[in-house]
Amino acid sequence: MNIIKFISFSQLLVFIASCNVHASLSKDIDDWLKVQVPFSTIKIKNSIHPPNSVNGILIAATAKTDNSEPDYLSHWTRDSALVMDTLLSLYEKSWGSEQQAYENLFWDYAILSGKQQKMGPCQPYIKYECEAKGGPGEPRYFLDGTIWRFGWGRLQNDGPGLRASTLMRFANLYIQKTGDVEKVKNILYTPSNFQSVIKADLEYIAHNWYNKCFDIWEEIDAHHFYTRMVIRRALLDGASFAKKFNDAGAAGYYTLQVKNLEKSLEAHWNETGGYIMEQIELNSTPERPRTQRNIATILAILHSYNHQEDFYSPISDKVLSTVLQLQLDFLNEKTYEINQIKFDSNNLPLGVSVGRYLTDLYNGTIYDSPDHSKDEGNPWFLTTLAVSELYYKAALLFQSKPVTITKLNLPFFEFIGADMSKLELDKTYQPNSEQSNNIVSRLLVSAENTVRTVKKYVGGSPGTMKEQFSRHNGKQLSAPNLTWSYASVLSVDYYRNVIKNS
């Protein structure tokens, strides 16, 4: 039987397109992920409830081994929510005792979170120095679960947004797998109890999103694109979640805040510069120079995007223009020396090593000298992999949505090596057209090149991952075994597999 006879012409095009997709993925990346993903999963699991900690703790990194490393041996609201979220895809596939083990981890995390939201300001430490303000916006906790009471950049309101999102995704999966709605209602979301853990976070962010707070990098007290995007995501999902539990009043209030948030997020678009600004007011000083271009804006897209909607989607020309400009910042030879290296030792192409923002000074050693002329930031694993993840997501979306060439996205398509002779300004190309397929395939090749850059500087198969790698020689720097670095490998692998199976 000739199968070609049984598939229509348009199906045939899809068939051809998906062949292209697979041809754009590389064997060396397949081979590396095959070992780096299980290794990263073990590292993540080791970071949960380590010795001398209480149930539900997830450490941001292992203990420092020398003075060039910062001490991240504690629990952050942000990091733990993001890392736990990457375990949900493993929970989804699990069954039997493995499923039970994941559920235990999530319940421990939820119960500890519920206690932490109610801590402070400072009562447990009346006898000691204490600067904690308390409540769901506190960023950091000791291994015994209590609030970090020393000076810190607080509050940080992305944390409760991320935590609510992770716990809602867990709750939905848990109900799907076990049918046990009651437990979710009793512990995670009780309409009449404002202190139940998910509701406590949702109420807090719904009433506080317009306040200034510290950012994802814990440096600036301002209004942030990242914080507002992840809060918007949580409130949008929160509205459906509240409806599910017959909490219509809350659902209405969250939906209203989403509308207000969207207006405020649109103001982060810089029309002249053609990029999304992480902060609108730039608190730049000679000691702490800042730029509005910041990879936090891309992480915001990754950590808040839902494939069902178009608000700042990975294929919006605003997002593509922003990710291009960020990479150009780091490609400048004066920024990162290692970006002059274009091929790995097997002569395969590399992508761009990406840091947090152009004028970053943080190398893991807390700056203590008044002279910052020698300070310089470096590329990070999780920020470099953010570019790959965005590209995989964009490639997925362009397989089903048309692409219109605009002044904003044209330079991006040129940058990733699309065939410019076939692309015309203001023209729209349908999915599976020659032009769209070429863009998808270039996005995938560029995503793979960027993963290869991380593979090179991880330096092992598998290899441990710190937070940063040197802009001069690629040597790993700063916090050892940063849990979030490992989590970023898992999320890149997840979306890459979605592509492979598409």
Ligand SMILES: *[C@@H]1O[C@H](CO)[C@@H](O)[C@H](O)[C@H]1NC(C)=O
């Ligand atoms: C927008 O970007 C331009 C170019 O980078 C910059 O000069 C300007 O200050 C930015 N606008 C705002 C409102 O910050």
Ligand SMILES: *[C@@H]1O[C@H](CO)[C@@H](O)[C@H](O)[C@H]1NC(C)=O
């Ligand atoms: C990090 O920066 C500090 C301060 O400028 C410097 O003393 C230190 O050597 C740097 N560390 C590394 C590993 O480059």
Ligand SMILES: *[C@@H]1O[C@H](CO)[C@@H](O)[C@H](O)[C@H]1NC(C)=O
């Ligand atoms: C990472 O963690 C392992 C233990 O899991 C430890 O042996 C190693 O020294 C840590 N540090 C680095 C930089 O890998």
